[in-house]
Amino acid sequence: xxxxxxxxxxxxxxxxxxxxxxxxxxxxxxxxxxxxxxxxxxxxxxxxxxxxxxxxxxxxxxxxxxxxxxxxxxxxxxxxxxxxxxxxxxxxxxxxxxxxxxxxxxxxxxxxxxxxxxxxxxxxxxxxxxxxxxxxxxxxxxxxxxxxxxxxxxxxxxxxxxxxxxxxxxxxxxxxxxxxxxxxxxxxxxxxxxxxxxxxxxxxxxxxxxxxxxxxxxxxxxxxxxxxxxxxxxxxxxxxxxxxxxxxxxxxxxxxxxxxxxxxxxxxxxxxxxxxxxxxxxxxxxxxxxxxxxxxxxxxxxxxxxxxxxxxxxxxxxxxxxxxxxxxxxxxxxxxxxxxxxxxxxxxxxxxxxxxxxxxxxxxxxxxxxxxxxxxxxxxxxxxxxxxxxxxxxxxxxxxxxxxxxxxxxxxxxxx
Numbered sequence: 001x002x003x004x005x006x007x008x009x010x011x012x013x014x015x016x017x018x019x020x021x022x023x024x025x026x027x028x029x030x031x032x033x034x035x036x037x038x039x040x041x042x043x044x045x046x047x048x049x050x051x052x053x054x055x056x057x058x059x060x061x062x063x064x065x066x067x068x069x070x071x072x073x074x075x076x077x078x079x080x081x082x083x084x085x086x087x088x089x090x091x092x093x094x095x096x097x098x099x100x101x102x103x104x105x106x107x108x109x110x111x112x113x114x115x116x117x118x119x120x121x122x123x124x125x126x127x128x129x130x131x132x133x134x135x136x137x138x139x140x141x142x143x144x145x146x147x148x149x150x151x152x153x154x155x156x157x158x159x160x161x162x163x164x165x166x167x168x169x170x171x172x173x174x175x176x177x178x179x180x181x182x183x184x185x186x187x188x189x190x191x192x193x194x195x196x197x198x199x200x201x202x203x204x205x206x207x208x209x210x211x212x213x214x215x216x217x218x219x220x221x222x223x224x225x226x227x228x229x230x231x232x233x234x235x236x237x238x239x240x241x242x243x244x245x246x247x248x249x250x251x252x253x254x255x256x257x258x259x260x261x262x263x264x265x266x267x268x269x270x271x272x273x274x275x276x277x278x279x280x281x282x283x284x285x286x287x288x289x290x291x292x293x294x295x296x297x298x299x300x301x302x303x304x305x306x307x308x309x310x311x312x313x314x315x316x317x318x319x320x321x322x323x324x325x326x327x328x329x330x331x332x333x334x335x336x337x338x339x340x341x342x343x344x345x346x347x348x349x350x351x352x353x354x355x356x357x358x359x360x361x362x363x364x365x366x367x368x369x370x371x372x373x374x375x376x377x378x379x380x381x382x383x384x385x386x387x388x389x390x391x392x393x394x395x396x397x398x399x400x401x402x403x404x405x406x407x408x409x410x411x412x413x414x415x416x
Contacts, residue, residue, distance in 0.1 A: 139269035140185045141262035147182070148264040150174070158203045160224065163260060165253050170231050172223045172257050173199040175207065176265060177216035185268035187218045188261065189413075190254060190304075192225075192276035192283045194393075198232055198239040199224040208275055208310075208393065209406030210413075219265055223257050225279075226250065244283035244316045251317075254287055255300045262302070273413055274307045277393035278338065281309035281329075282316040285346065288327070289319035296323075305416050306381075308409040310393035312346055313338040321353040324380040328412045330405060332389035333364055340386075347384050354380040364388050368395055370408065381415055 154161050156178070160171040177186060191207040193199060202222035206212055211220060224232050225242045232242035244250055254274075261267060270293065276284040284307045293303035306326025327350040331343035344360065351358050357375035361384035368387035376382050385408060387395040394403035 141265070141267040141269050143182070143262055143264045144185060144266035145182055146264070146266075150260070150264045158200060160199060161260075163253075163256050165256050166249050168231055168249060170224060170249075170253050170256070171199065172221050172253075173203045174222075174261065175203075175211060175220040177214075177219065179216050180265070182266050185266050187271040187273070188258075188267045189218055189220050190257070190272070190274045190284075190287065191220055191222045192244070192274060192280035192287075193222065193242070194276070194278040194280045195243040196238060196240050197280075198234055198237070198242050200234075200237045201239075202280075204237050205400055208277070208409070209400045209403075210275070210410060213406060213410040219261060219267060221257050221261055223253050225283075243279040246315070246317045250283060251286065251290055254291065255302070258300075258302045269302060270305060271416060272302060272304050273416075274304050275309065275409065277310040278312075278391065279315065281312035282314060284309045285312055285314060286317040286319055288325050288350070289321050290317070292321075292323035292325045294323060306413060308412060310405070311335055311338050311391050312343050314346060321350045324354040324377055325350070326379075326381050326412070326416055327351070327354065328383045328385075328409060330368075330385040330387065330393075330395055330408070332387055332391060332395065334389060335391045337391040344384070347382070351376070351382045354382050356382050361386060368404065379416070381412070383412055 150161065153159070155174040155176050158173055160173055162169055162171050164170070180186075189207065189210060191202045191210070193202045199222040202208065207220040207222065210218070214220075225244050226232060226248045227239070227241040227243070228245070229248050232239045234240075234242065258272065262269065272293070274284040274287040276282075288304055288307040291300055291303050293305050295303055304325060306328070308328040310330050311332065312329060327347065329343055329347050331338075331340050333340050335343075347361070348358055351373050354373075355375065355377040356373040358373070361371035361373070362369045364386040366388065368385060370383060370385040373382040373384070385395070385405075389395055389398075392398045393405065394400055395405045397403045400406065
């Protein structure tokens with residue numbers, strides 16, 4: 001079954017969020033693992049990996065590694081900015097640059113080694129590299145080398161973990177690599193559910209289809225939302241009315257989940273990501289805007305390196321991007337729930353922050369077309385995938401197992 005939401009005019013969407021509901025907590029499912037078929041929203045996912053790494057940038061004292069990136073999308077190639085050919089699946093690449101290998105970062109007196117910086121006090125530090133260039137380094141979390149107080153019975157099985165946020169009990173579901181080694185820093189993905197979905201929905205869909213692609217290299221967490229201002233507590237897959245309205249301690253929930261996971265497990269703090277669909281895309285957009293890596297997040301002490309979102313409108317806050325992060329969006333041209341042009345405009349906001357040369361991404365007329373924007377700051381790739389279809393996180397097929405979406409997102413996140 002196609003994973004789509006019912007057609008709701010954009011201007012009435014926020015009001016419609018309150019009225020959309022399932023008759024039970026057990027929605028329809030499709031694809032591998034299935035997903036909720038709520039009348040107002042579903043959890044779903046995409047993935048992608050990169051070919052062609054890009055160097056990371058140093059922050060908080062570290063010097064920028066001088067590497068470029070090779071932009072490749074859907075089989076397209078752009079080598080040195082001189083070749084641009086259409087890829088399989090209708091993808092296009094606009095430009096693309098190949099930089100020189102990164103050089104070591106300078107001394108970072110007072111720098112934060114957890115954010116691609118040099119040593120915290122004196123010495124000579126190497127600038128961090130992201131899949132090519134410079135000296136590969138990672139920021140290791142407090143959980144590295146420690147035995148987790150979160151026991152193995154609490155993760156990898158869809159069991160919600162209770163967590164207190166500002167006096168309110170919230171929850172999340174956790175997946176940890178089966179061969180977890182507390183001396184190795186792992187990438188970390190926050191997978192955020194859609195309206196009428198919940199943490200169990202995201203777990204059932206294997207964290208938007210990224211878990212099967214991760215090959216034991218990523219820790220995943222699926223936070224659970226609120227119904228109005230009340231924490232969602234549904235015990236089944238899907239939860240009518242559960243979403244991410246602005247405020248409601250939702251950003252504080254993200255802070256608390258990240259802290260608990262990074263305190264208990266070895267996380268690469270330079271490579272934390274957020275992903276989500278529909279309402280989950282809205283919340284992920286807000287996370288990327290309010291908690292960018294290297295941004296003014298002293299109270300949170302963490303930040304995301306990139307976000308990958310599917311069918312978005314800004315409903316979980318009103319933040320305007322000011323710090324660059326990697327950015328990916330897929331949006332259906334026939335989306336009658338969250339307007340396609342609205343998704344383009346939100347992409348433009350991050351593209352501008354990322355220093356990209358803005359040009360409206362190509363609009364699909366056949367299957368799909370993915371556009372990598374040019375001129376972006378090194379390490380802050382910005383990609384927009386347009387597809388002919390409605391409101392779904394699994395473009396073309398509507399199913400996790402047969403959509404091109406998860407692989408495209410895994411490829412995108414693999415650049416970082």
